[in-house]
Amino acid sequence: MHVGIIMDGNGRWATHRGLARLIGHKRGAAQVKKIVKNCPRLGVKTLTLYAFSTENWKRAAHEVEGLMKLFRGYLANNLVELHDKNVRVRFLGDPTALSPEILVLMEKLRNLTEGNTGLQLNVAINYGGRDEIVRATKEIAAQVASGELAIDDITEARFSTFLDSRTQNDPDLIIRTAGEMRLSNFLTWQSAYSEFAFLQESWPEFSPEVFESTLQNFHSRTRQFGAVVPKRSELAE
Numbered sequence: 194m195h196v197g198i199i200m201d202g203n204g205r206w207a208t209h210r211g212l213a214r215l216i217g218h219k220r221g222a223a224q225v226k227k228i229v230k231n232c233p234r235l236g237v238k239t240l241t242l243y244a245f246s247t248e249n250w251k252r253a254a255h256e257v258e259g260l261m262k263l264f265r266g267y268l269a270n271n272l273v274e275l276h277d278k279n280v281r282v283r284f285l286g287d288p289t290a291l292s293p294e295i296l297v298l299m300e301k302l303r304n305l306t307e308g309n310t311g312l313q314l315n316v317a318i319n320y321g322g323r324d325e326i327v328r329a330t331k332e333i334a335a336q337v338a339s340g341e342l343a344i345d346d347i348t349e350a351r352f353s354t355f356l357d358s359r360t361q362n363d364p365d366l367i368i369r370t371a372g373e374m375r376l377s378n379f380l381t382w383q384s385a386y387s388e389f390a391f392l393q394e395s396w397p398e399f400s401p402e403v404f405e406s407t408l409q410n411f412h413s414r415t416r417q418f419g420a421v422v423p424k425r426s427e428l429a430e
């Protein structure tokens with residue numbers, strides 16, 4: 194099962210407690226560790242986390258700097274543990290705007306965990322769904338221009354392989370914390386048939402117990418992928 198999470202509400206969680214927004218993000222990073230740890234037990238094979246969107250650069254400079262510092266710390270401090278836990282880490286998003294220090298750590302983590310067979314963890318940093326589709330389209334256009342790819346070979350399946358998620362399965366469930374009910378440019382292409390769970394809890398309040406009950410709720414839903422399943426009484430004799 195693949196779960197995508199929009200980790201929203203760190204800032205509000207902190208502000209409500211009279212704390213600086215960055216304290217909320219720090220709590221958020223601690224929460225990431227707990228949730229990642231619980232995935233194998235809960236049957237989650239792939240986890241995609243929305244850590245920083247292409248729009249997040251518009252935030253106050255000190256908050257952007259603080260978030261980047263937090264990502265650096267997370268990548269550096271969790272490298273060994275993630276590898277020990279057999280987690281395979283990949284990154285989604287446009288890396289070109291990220292600092293060289295972060296890029297080096299991302300590359301190190303990706304290479305180190307490449308052969309791991311446990312949880313597939315995707316971290317979306319400087320990610321936007323539309324941006325991802327545009328970058329994929331440019332790559333496809335370049336291949337068509339060079340004669341490497343024929344226009345008729347551009348199918349949905351082929352198109353997906355040009356996205357940052359490459360050949361990974363689409364998310365079965367997308368969770369967003371902190372009460373907002375929108376996708377905010379997260380997995381725009383990949384979410385076509387995803388189920389959604391919008392929770393009131395902020396990300397620092399998203400405990401493994403809340404995660405578990407959200408997954409239980411998902412498993413009780415019927416998924417039809419656009420197909421109409423006829424009722425027994427409607428079936429031809």
Ligand code: FPP
Binds near residue numbers: 204219371
């Ligand atoms: C949204 O809360 C959260 C973010 C923009 C950042 C998410 C980052 C983390 C959880 C920290 C670390 C992540 C990793 C992968 C180590 P918000 O600031 O928009 O909250 P608000 O809506 O209450 O202001």
